[in-house]
Amino acid sequence: MYKILEKTQFSEKVFKFRIEAPEMAKHAHAGQFLMVRANETGERVPFTFADWNPEEGWVEFIFMKIGKTTTMLSTYEVGDSILDVTGPLGQPSELGDGTWAVIGGGVGLAIAYPIARQLHNSGKEVHAIMGARTKDLLLLEDQFRALLPEDHIHITTDDGSYCEKGVVTAPLERLLQAGTVDHIFTVGPVPMMKFSALTAAKYDTPIIASLNPIMVDGTGMCGCCRVEVGGETKFACVDGPDFDATKVNWNDLRARQAAYRTEEGQALKAYEEANCACQR
Amino acid sequence: MRRRTAHARGKERAKDFRPVDKGFTEEMAHAEAARCMRCKKPLCVEGCPVNINIPGFIEKIYEGKYGEGLDIIHEQSMLPAICGRVCPQENQCEGKCIRGKKGEPVAIGQLERFLGDMPEVASEPKMAPKNGKKVAVIGAGPSGITCAGELARNGFDVTVFEAFFTGGGVLVYGIPEFRLPKAVVKREIDGLEKLGVKFEYNSVVGRITDAEELFAKGFDALYIATGAGLPKFLNVPGENLPNVFFANEYLTRVNLMKANKFPEFDTPTKRAKNVVVFGGGNVAMDSVRTALRLGAETVTLCYRRTEAEMPARRAEVEHAKAEGVIIHELASPVEFVAGEDGSVCAVKVQNMELGEPDASGRRRPVPIEGSIDELPCDLGVSAIGTNANPIAKLIGPEKLNKWGYIEADENGQTSDPRIWAGGDIVTGAATVILAMGAGKKAAADMTAKLLA
Numbered sequence: 094m095y096k097i098l099e100k101t102q103f104s105e106k107v108f109k110f111r112i113e114a115p116e117m118a119k120h121a122h123a124g125q126f127l128m129v130r131a132n133e134t135g136e137r138v139p140f141t142f143a144d145w146n147p148e149e150g151w152v153e154f155i156f157m158k159i160g161k162t163t164t165m166l167s168t169y170e171v172g173d174s175i176l177d178v179t180g181p182l183g184q185p186s187e188l189g190d191g192t193w194a195v196i197g198g199g200v201g202l203a204i205a206y207p208i209a210r211q212l213h214n215s216g217k218e219v220h221a222i223m224g225a226r227t228k229d230l231l232l233l234e235d236q237f238r239a240l241l242p243e244d245h246i247h248i249t250t251d252d253g254s255y256c257e258k259g260v261v262t263a264p265l266e267r268l269l270q271a272g273t274v275d276h277i278f279t280v281g282p283v284p285m286m287k288f289s290a291l292t293a294a295k296y297d298t299p300i301i302a303s304l305n306p307i308m309v310d311g312t313g314m315c316g317c318c319r320v321e322v323g324g325e326t327k328f329a330c331v332d333g334p335d336f337d338a339t340k341v342n343w344n345d346l347r348a349r350q351a352a353y354r355t356e357e358g359q360a361l362k363a364y365e366e367a368n369c370a371c372q373r
Numbered sequence: 374m375r376r377r378t379a380h381a382r383g384k385e386r387a388k389d390f391r392p393v394d395k396g397f398t399e400e401m402a403h404a405e406a407a408r409c410m411r412c413k414k415p416l417c418v419e420g421c422p423v424n425i426n427i428p429g430f431i432e433k434i435y436e437g438k439y440g441e442g443l444d445i446i447h448e449q450s451m452l453p454a455i456c457g458r459v460c461p462q463e464n465q466c467e468g469k470c471i472r473g474k475k476g477e478p479v480a481i482g483q484l485e486r487f488l489g490d491m492p493e494v495a496s497e498p499k500m501a502p503k504n505g506k507k508v509a510v511i512g513a514g515p516s517g518i519t520c521a522g523e524l525a526r527n528g529f530d531v532t533v534f535e536a537f538f539t540g541g542g543v544l545v546y547g548i549p550e551f552r553l554p555k556a557v558v559k560r561e562i563d564g565l566e567k568l569g570v571k572f573e574y575n576s577v578v579g580r581i582t583d584a585e586e587l588f589a590k591g592f593d594a595l596y597i598a599t600g601a602g603l604p605k606f607l608n609v610p611g612e613n614l615p616n617v618f619f620a621n622e623y624l625t626r627v628n629l630m631k632a633n634k635f636p637e638f639d640t641p642t643k644r645a646k647n648v649v650v651f652g653g654g655n656v657a658m659d660s661v662r663t664a665l666r667l668g669a670e671t672v673t674l675c676y677r678r679t680e681a682e683m684p685a686r687r688a689e690v691e692h693a694k695a696e697g698v699i700i701h702e703l704a705s706p707v708e709f710v711a712g713e714d715g716s717v718c719a720v721k722v723q724n725m726e727l728g729e730p731d732a733s734g735r736r737r738p739v740p741i742e743g744s745i746d747e748l749p750c751d752l753g754v755s756a757i758g759t760n761a762n763p764i765a766k767l768i769g770p771e772k773l774n775k776w777g778y779i780e781a782d783e784n785g786q787t788s789d790p791r792i793w794a795g796g797d798i799v800t801g802a803a804t805v806i807l808a809m810g811a812g813k814k815a816a817a818d819m820t821a822k823l824l825a
Contacts, residue, residue: 116581125580130538136630136639161639177538179575309630309640310546312536312577313762315622316604321613326606331763345613348715352615356641363636 094174098151104229106158107200108167109143110175115150117180123211124186124204124303124335127154128311130177131166138162139308141204141280141334142181152180155203155232161360182311183334186301188212191275194268196261196289198224198281202232204303206240208278213240220274222247222264224285228255261285262292269296277301279338283347290338302338304329306349320346375408375477376401383695387665390550390633393692394458397480402487406435409479412471417481420469423810425449427466427481434484440494446485447495451522452515452809454557457486459548459655460806461686492560498568501528506823509534509592511578511768514542516598516796516808518565523816524596525568529823532592533565534576537629540565542600544805546629547621549659551666552689555628577764584769584792594791594823595769596815597779598808601797602762607651607755611709615716616643620656620756627663645752648672649720651706652756653683658690660754661698672698673748677705677725677738703727703738707745709753720750759802776801785815786822793819 099111117127126141140154158167169175186208193212197205202223212219221241225231227250237246247264248256257263261281268274269292277300279289286302293300306318306329313331320329321342327333379395380386386393397405409431417427426445433442446453462468462482470478488494506529510521513535521531539545541558566572576582584595604619606612623642626632630640648664650657653676664672674693676683679702683690694700704722712718724744727736761777771787771794772780778799785793795811797803 116576120581134631134638136641161636177575179536179538179577181580182577309622309625310537312764313602314546314600314604315625316619317622319613326613328603331603342613348615349613352716353641356635360636360639360641 094176095178096174097169097171100169100171103155103232107155107230107232108158109153109155109203110166110169111151111153112175112178113150114152114178114180117178118145118150118152119147121145121152121181122185123188123207125181125183126311126334127152127178127180128182128308129154129162129166129175131162131169132176135176136162137309137311139182139305139311139330141303141305142207143203144207155200157200160357161364164361164364179311183330184332186211186278186303186335188215188217188278189276189299190217192218192220192273194220194222194265194274194277196222196224196265196277196279196281196285197232198261198285199226199230200232201281201285201303204280205278206233206236208280209237210240218245220245220247220268222249222261224249224251224261224281225255226251231255260288262288265289265292269293269298274298278303280305283343283350286338286341287343290341290343294339300338301335302341304334304336304341304346306346307353320349375480376405376483378483383692384697386551387662387696390666392554393551396490397483397487402434402484403437405480405484406431408472409435410471416469416471417466417479420465420467422465422804422806423449423813425485430488431479431481431484434488439488439491440496443488443491443495446488449813450806450809451519452489452561452805453485454489454492455515455544455553455561456806456809457482457484457489458553458557459686459804461804463687465806490557492564498526500526500568503530504528504824506530506593507532507591508594508596508819508823509578509587510596510598512536512542512598512600512796512798513540513562513572514598514600514796514808515544515805516812517542517596518561519809519812520596520598520795520816521570522565522568523813524819525565525570527816527820529820531569532571532573534573534578534582536575536577538574539629540572540574546625547656547659549624549628549663551662552659579764579767583767584771584789588791594793594819596785596812596819597765597768597771597787597792597794597798598796598812599762599765599768599798601759601802602764603760604755605758605760607706607757609706609708611711611717612755614709614711616645616751617709617717617753618755620650620652620660620754621759623660623754624656624663627667633667642667643752644668646670647749648752648754649675649748649750650754650756651675652758653678653685654756654758655685655689657756658685658693660756661693662696664752664754665696665698669752673701674698675701675704675706675722675748677703678727678735679703682735701748704746705738705740706753709750710747712751717750717753719747720753721745721747759797761798761801765798783814784818785811786818
């Protein structure tokens with residue numbers, strides 16, 4: 094059992110859990126993930142570490158209420174426990190020298206933040222490019238602002254409800270044109286990562302994407318999370334989750350991510366109906 | 374005449390996941406035990422990878438002394454209820470049985486299972502006094518749990534680290550309920566806990582801790598039994614389409630995560646009309662039979678050689694056929710074809726013929742030029758084996774071979790004197806009994822060396 098020490102709500106649908114997991118906290122690295130099984134009937138869902146503290150013995154992850162598991166998790170409160178949490182899993186991010194642009198879109202910002210922090214703390218210059226559909230879905234703005242200077246933060250919203258209207262590739266392209274960026278890290282929805290990669294390739298700048306396919310075991314055994322990178326099949330759970338974004342077969346990834354959409358809807362509906370009956 | 378166990382009718386039983394083979398009644402076991410010739414030089418014992426005294430325990434069944442019979446098995450194997458069900462007996466003990474020369478061999482596997490299913494009659498395990506040494510076992514599959522049990526009985530303080538949330542390894546994620554009830558596996562794990570073995574679940578050693586850290590925490594030795602890992606690829610176009618699975622995923626979703634009970638359980642799986650499985654081993658058989666139970670209309674097993682060369686247990690091939698699986702011999706996949714929705718809708722197969730025998734002695738399949746068929750396939754499963762899991766190399770300083778498996782001597786000793794290893798992570802994918810045997814041998818070697 095893994096106790097929830099702290100619960101933070103960022104918006105209507107976005108939450109952060111701080112979980113008691115002393116051993117995991119000692120061994121976690123930026124870019125790695127954990128897997129949650131909420132209860133006896135639960136599925137295994139991967140979440141990238143948002144933060145961790147080896148001294149205090151906790152790890153954090155951020156999630157957005159989308160399907161059944163995340164909807165159910167959002168009802169868990171401080172003091173409740175998650176049945177199983179496994180991690181750290183995956184390869185730590187390898188972050189080279191030079192100036193970085195870290196791009197996060199939507200919940201991907203939860204993963205982008207520890208990467209930006211690690212880069213910043215190791216003395217590297219970091220630009221954060223933060224994208225969201227709308228202002229309410231923009232995560233961790235305060236944390237990013239506390240970390241980086243004002244002119245190193247670039248925010249876009251699809252609907253223009255906050256800062257620049259548009260998508261993350263616009264500020265990325267400006268930075269690349271100015272020649273201020275040596276490396277790029279991108280994490281978020283597939284189209285965002287795909288177009289970040291195309292933009293980076295135009296300027297011949299290396300770009301890493303942190304991928305988020307569906308996983309079952311998370312330890313290289315089942316192959317559910319496989320993704321084609323540079324013409325080869327790779328397992329995101331043990332070979333990644335970070336890959337050279339210019340080599341990822343994004344269409345394959347997107348198709349595999351969407352493979353269970355019908356079932357996910359079904360599970361959520363069943364959960365909401367059951368829950369509704371309880372409250373009546 | 375060899376006694377046959379009861380089974381529900383093929384088509385009927387393939388509707389649910391309940392165990393298929395009902396095993397022997399006491400009467401049947403007694404009659405079958407009477408068939409054993411008590412050979413002076415029992416070939417069955419030679420055929421057994423762990424050399425169980427087979428005529429010895431069969432004699433005890435005949436005499437009705439079940440406790441003594443089980444004690445005889447326990448001298449060599451702690452998992453008779455499991456091995457009685459999953460060993461390829463026709464290539465081992467039963468394959469050597471003298472009765473089989475002219476008629477049918479003694480049903481040794483069923484007799485082993487008969488005793489294994491009454492663990493309560495065995496003598497209390499003899500426990501050596503605590504010796505103050507601590508051992509970490511990595512992986513709670515058949516090899517790890519055997520080693521852990523032996524070490525605990527030898528007086529060691531044993532902790533098993535397991536990546537999943539429950540113990541059993543391939544016995545719970547790979548082998549389906551209809552072939553090996555999960556209650557049987559749980560009984561073995563519970564038994565180990567009673568011996569004082571501790572289990573640390575959700576612990577991927579190599580990530581949450583490693584060999585050096587475990588030694589620093591006071592462990593004196595390690596037994597690594599993480600199993601084979603990574604599925605082998607077919608390396609054909611369309612292999613990554615939605616609804617093309619590796620058998621490990623297809624089976625894990627159902628066996629471990631209970632996707633057959635979705636949405637009561639949260640993990641979904643795909644229920645398809647026309648399922649095609651590639652491979653000829655036990656994992657392929659488990660996959661086709663799982664597909665039937667998930668309601669597939671047609672389930673086809675494609676194998677590049679013929680049925681006679683299939684490495685699966687004979688009983689599993691027979692079960693699959695009785696349940697309605699179509700065996701499509703001499704065909705190898707060349708491409709998975711996507712339908713309008715982007716998921717797989719068909720698979721093209723290259724037809725083969727048998728040529729000259731290869732190194733394994735089996736006739737090599739040779740493609741028939743230009744002979745390609747397209748089979749309807751809205752769910753494909755690849756069950757052609759596994760490679761070493763790359764997490765093994767993160768555990769400790771022990772040497773790996775060029776394929777990524779751990780190098781170990783016949784007692785499981787690795788290049789590091791504090792580390793032993795066994796099971797599939799040493800041999801590559803093999804059988805439960807060999808993994809178990811490796812755990813037992815390593816435990817004996819560890820006991821001798823650590824207490825020297």
